[in-house]
Amino acid sequence: MDIESLRGFLAIVETGSFTRAANQIFRTQSAISMQIKKLEEELNLLLFERQKRPLTLSPAGKKLVSHAKRLVEAHDETLKTFRLSDKTRAVKLGCPDDYADTLLPRFLSHLRKYHPQLTFEVICASTPRLRKLIDAGDLDASIITRPANSDEGWILRHDKGVWVIGKESTVIDERPLPLALFNPECKFHSSAVEGLAKLGIDIEVMTISTSATLLKSLVRDGKAISVIAESSVGNELKILNQPTLPALPAIDIALIAGTSQHPSFSVSNLQKVSDTFRESIIG
Numbered sequence: 001m002d003i004e005s006l007r008g009f010l011a012i013v014e015t016g017s018f019t020r021a022a023n024q025i026f027r028t029q030s031a032i033s034m035q036i037k038k039l040e041e042e043l044n045l046l047l048f049e050r051q052k053r054p055l056t057l058s059p060a061g062k063k064l065v066s067h068a069k070r071l072v073e074a075h076d077e078t079l080k081t082f083r084l085s086d087k088t089r090a091v092k093l094g095c096p097d098d099y100a101d102t103l104l105p106r107f108l109s110h111l112r113k114y115h116p117q118l119t120f121e122v123i124c125a126s127t128p129r130l131r132k133l134i135d136a137g138d139l140d141a142s143i144i145t146r147p148a149n150s151d152e153g154w155i156l157r158h159d160k161g162v163w164v165i166g167k168e169s170t171v172i173d174e175r176p177l178p179l180a181l182f183n184p185e186c187k188f189h190s191s192a193v194e195g196l197a198k199l200g201i202d203i204e205v206m207t208i209s210t211s212a213t214l215l216k217s218l219v220r221d222g223k224a225i226s227v228i229a230e231s232s233v234g235n236e237l238k239i240l241n242q243p244t245l246p247a248l249p250a251i252d253i254a255l256i257a258g259t260s261q262h263p264s265f266s267v268s269n270l271q272k273v274s275d276t277f278r279e280s281i282i283g
Contacts, residue, residue: 005035006068090121094130094142098212140262153256154274161248163240169222176204180224188227195246
């Protein structure tokens with residue numbers, strides 16, 4: 001039985017709400033819902049009487065509470081016993097590739113002020129992939145891109161999508177308009193493709209990738225235009241401020257905690273680091 005699903009179940013019992021439970025354990029509401037579905041499928045029983053308000057435990061759910069508490073407590077105590085002896089192990093930190101050469105170096109430098117003795121092992125991947133690694137317990141913490149109206153994690157920076165082009169490029173005048181985009185799971189991808197279609201602009205998606213380095217190289221070399229976070233633009237590209245291009249969504253860059261924290265990297269510590277980093281950017 002999955003420990004994190006049990007942890008999510010107990011958070012719902014404690015808060016009385018899927019939404020509040022998600023905020024308490026730093027997960028999305030959809031992730032919490034999937035955890036409960038997984039438990040119910042494994043037990044072949046319903047844990048909540050969803051038609052009732054407020055949210056009510058089923059008889060099976062009431063029975064599971066005490067068992068879940070014992071299992072989670074035993075799991076956490078076991079991890080604590082073994083991990084406290086390994087405070088110097090590398091902190092596994094996730095980060096979307098698009099922030100690897102802009103925000104990430106500044107954030108790592110900020111982390112080192114608080115933890116000069118620690119090594120940080122950084123894994124760059126898309127936000128959906130990083131969420132999976134977090135849920136699997138393979139990361140201690142991760143920077144993610146979240147919708148601007150989300151409460152997930154601790155915000156590091158408000159940002160927005162921008163259209164970018166090479167500084168000497170004239171590719172904007174080509175039709176079909178060549179695009180180099182992040183994978184379809186990226187909000188910028190759908191906003192760009194759907195927005196251009198509504199405007200009647202013929203496009204050719206020449207490249208789809210999770211690599212910001214590749215996309216920026218194609219744009220820099222005049223092969224395509226792209227959509228990236230404004231904070232990721234750098235010095236080699238320029239922002240297209242043309243009214244003929246569709247508007248792009250606002251986003252937040254946030255830090256989320258892993259399911260089992262590094263001994264020297266507690267939730268309260270992560271929150272403090274996030275708050276002070278955000279203040280340093282604003283300042």
